[in-house]
Amino acid sequence: MATERRKTENTTTGAKDELAQAAARPAAQAAKRTSASEGDGGRLTLENVSARYGAFRAVKDVTLAVRPKSVTALIGPSGCGKSTLIRTINRMHETLPGATVSGSISLDGVDLYSSDVDPVRARRVVGMVFQKPNPFPTMSISENVSSGLRLTGGTSKSEIAGIVEDSLRRAALWDEVKDKLNQPGTSLSGGQQQRLCIARTIAVKPRVVLMDEPCSALDPVATLKIEELIRDLAAEYTIVIVTHNMQQASRVSDETAFFSMDDDRAGYLVETGPTAEMFTNPKQALTEGYIQGRFG
């Protein structure tokens, strides 16, 4: 219901108002939301996670707890393994030749890397939105949204039509595309394509949504729309977002984890905490230096 209302607001207000709204949205709102949805499932626990490309260790011993139905931002300089780390959560990392993962990642107590978890199944529960919008070029807008359901099977045609509309509404895209659902997904603008990709991701009803710098290819207005959307989605999904943009991290996230790179170029977790605290009063000097723009 709340998403519904937010979306109509979106379409009636101009870009300027959106900027003002986003700037005025205080952390209090975030606090209220997270306390209400605590314990609903979708808790991610990373323990001693290391990720390697062949012999090179890109991520070193990351231990991190992600609260259910909250937004956790991963920040840090380029090359510190943030993207690699979130790709271990939906088991995409291992699809690259020579890539391996050690340590354990569990979702509500189930180890995603245990032998009885099929990686294909894990990826249905843990969805992912990529850096560059990547709609399927051969599919229409509605086919893009339904692609996951159609390709994994088990959903009837009549159900699919409803899910397509629902997903597009949640992704705040329905009003813009409802009259051209049969046009190619690639005909949309960059920001719309990214929201299409988000609709496609939530159509398969994941519990966790990973976002790998979802706004880095978008202009500021499109970025704000996505950020608003991320806030809305946090009511239902556990969201982990990698971002280079610290303002973005402070705007959208409840928790922030700061990563850095060791002498051996392995990324490691420096510290993690509530976003407001991380940005005003970080414990580590390294974090403070990065946030104040002294390096990275």
Added chain:
Amino acid sequence: MSMQTGTIAKLLTQPTAGERARQRVNWTMRILVGVAAFLAILPLIALIAFVLLQSAPFLVPSFFFNNPLDTSPGILNAIVGSLQLTGLTVLISGPIGIAGGVYLSEFASPRVVAIGETAIDVMLGVPSIVAGVFAYLILVPVLGFSGWAAVVALSILTLPIMMRSTQEVLRLVPQAIREASLALGVPVWKTALFVSVRTALPGILTGVILAFSRALGETAPLLMTARGTNAENWLDFSTTMNAIYQYSAAADDLLIGQAWATALVLMAIALTINVLVRGRTVNSRTA
């Protein structure tokens, strides 16, 4: 100030001796490469003009609709035979070649890919006469001179073309598209088939058409396998290639003229296919 602008004007407008020499070299080179380019396409122009002139008297409608033994002889049997042969060849080597290309691009480990690519390169380098000799030695003793032996020889020749082209166009499918599908929880084989192959389909079909045109213009394997007959028939193929070969060897002006006309028909078909492929690739690039 005025002196300076004067110097600049001089710099801009009065070339030095070295610059004049460079300009002369430039022009000489331009003319040389222009002549070379003209020489390169001259054979094509000459060929088309010559074949057109020689075959013009024979290009009457009956030429396309009659058989060689009819009162006004034609090459219908050859055209039909060629299409049967190449059609069957594509039916056999198409599915195998495409599946092989999909395997190399989507499933094989880097090591297997390296081995597979080497094998394809070797097969692409096999002269067509070798494929012909192979079919001649293995199949002709069993089947006699037959279109089937020719189909096997042509399939051997087109298989690596199909595999290579399929693999190449699949390689052009962005990894981001595959990852999008995998991240939705779509199994690898479905991602390969309904996302990768689907996205590359126009390119894969272009490869099939190119293989078709290669099979259509192939000579050596046919002379060693199918030979050809003078009657229209099914599966005892006569081919346009064979018609040209046999007619041009005949001591008969009528038949030699028909050889020219047949050559023109073959050229027209090959040209049409090439233009078709060009159109396809241009379209897919702009789309």
